[in-house]
Amino acid sequence: TAGITQAPTSQILAAGRSMTLRCTQDMRHNAMYWYRQDLGLGLRLIHYSNTAGTTGKGEVPDGYSVSRANTDDFPLTLASAVPSQTSVYFCASSDSSGVGEQFFGPGTRLTVL
Amino acid sequence: GQNIDQPTEMTATEGAIVQINCTYQTSGFNGLFWYQQHAGEAPTFLSYNVLDGLEEKGRFSSFLSRSKGYSYLLLKELQMKDSASYLCAPMDSNYQLIWGAGTKLIIKP
Numbered sequence: 001t002a003g004i005t006q007a008p009t010s011q012i013l014a015a016g017r018s019m020t021l022r023c024t025q026d027m028r029h030n031a032m033y034w035y036r037q038d039l040g041l042g043l044r045l046i047h048y049s050n051t052a053g054t055t056g057k058g059e060v061p062d063g064y065s066v067s068r069a070n071t072d073d074f075p076l077t078l079a080s081a082v083p084s085q086t087s088v089y090f091c092a093s094s095d096s097s098g099v100g101e102q103f104f105g106p107g108t109r110l111t112v113l
Numbered sequence: 114g115q116n117i118d119q120p121t122e123m124t125a126t127e128g129a130i131v132q133i134n135c136t137y138q139t140s141g142f143n144g145l146f147w148y149q150q151h152a153g154e155a156p157t158f159l160s161y162n163v164l165d166g167l168e169e170k171g172r173f174s175s176f177l178s179r180s181k182g183y184s185y186l187l188l189k190e191l192q193m194k195d196s197a198s199y200l201c202a203p204m205d206s207n208y209q210l211i212w213g214a215g216t217k218l219i220i221k222p
Contacts, residue, residue: 035212042117042200042212043156058209090155101146102210104155 002026004105006091012111013081021076021108023091031094032074033102034058034066036087043090049074081112115139117213119201124219125191133186133199133216141206147175147186148200150215156200159186188218196220 004025013019025032030051035043045058049068063085065077074093078085089108094100116138125131137145144163148156162168162177162184174187186199198215205211 040214042214043202043210044212045209048209101158101161104157106155 004091004093004103006089006105006108008108009106010109010111012113013078015082015112016080019078019081019110021078021089021091021110023074023076023105024072025074025091025093025103025105026072027093027095027103028071029093029095029103030071031100032068033092033094034064034074034076035090035092036060036085037090037107038087046076046089083112086110086112115205115211117201117203117211119199119213119216121214122217122219124221125188127191127193127220127222129191130187130189131191131218133188133201133218135184135186135201135213137182137184137201137203137211137213139203139205139211142179143204143206143208145175145177145184145201145203146210147184148202149197150200151197159199191220193220193222 007022033048034046037043044060046064047066049055052071055066091105092102094102119135146161147159149159150156160175167176172189177184198217200215201213202210
């Protein structure tokens with residue numbers, strides 16, 4: 001079982017360009033999450049989805065959008081990238097929107113120049 | 114506001130025991146998770162506590178005191194592979210995880 005996959009592994013992006021980070025899970029988990037991780041800071045929640053068809057804003061949603069058309073996929077889009085969005089992005093899923101451990105993808109390292 | 118406090122870095126010797134402390138303040142509480150994260154990798158689940166007391170899982174144990182807003186992770190018989198960051202993450206009333214910055218544990222031979 002693959003678990004959660006993310007693509008790309010890493011990317012260098014020019015400021016002002018748009019980009020979509022892909023996330024796919026094969027565990028049939030209802031809940032999915034996008035985090036960013038910056039040095040010296042804890043993981044910060046960008047957006048989440050408790051079930052297909054619904055999304056919600058996390059702690060740092062500005063500049064990002066998500067969609068959840070089906071159970072497996074949860075893409076994160078940066079409409080117009082800025083250097084402050086340079087970070088490592090992790091996608092995660094859990095089998096319920098309540099208590100349940102989160103399983104993480106391998107991450108995408110994004111550099112915005 | 115919501116706040117997590119854990120030491121930035123700790124050093125321990127192979128074969129020894131280390132305790133990583135975490136204090137937290139959250140809006141509501143639905144349990145506390147500990148994750149391990151090796152450098153350049155994704156976090157992986159270690160433990161979950163929702164009731165007060167000690168949960169033991171092999172070489173790792175986790176303790177929770179809800180009244181004190183306090184948890185610790187205890188690692189026994191340390192191995193070099195335990196060198197990693199350990200993330201404390203309580204779950205708030207909205208069932209969202211609030212993540213600490215993590216404790217980098219360095220194991221020396």
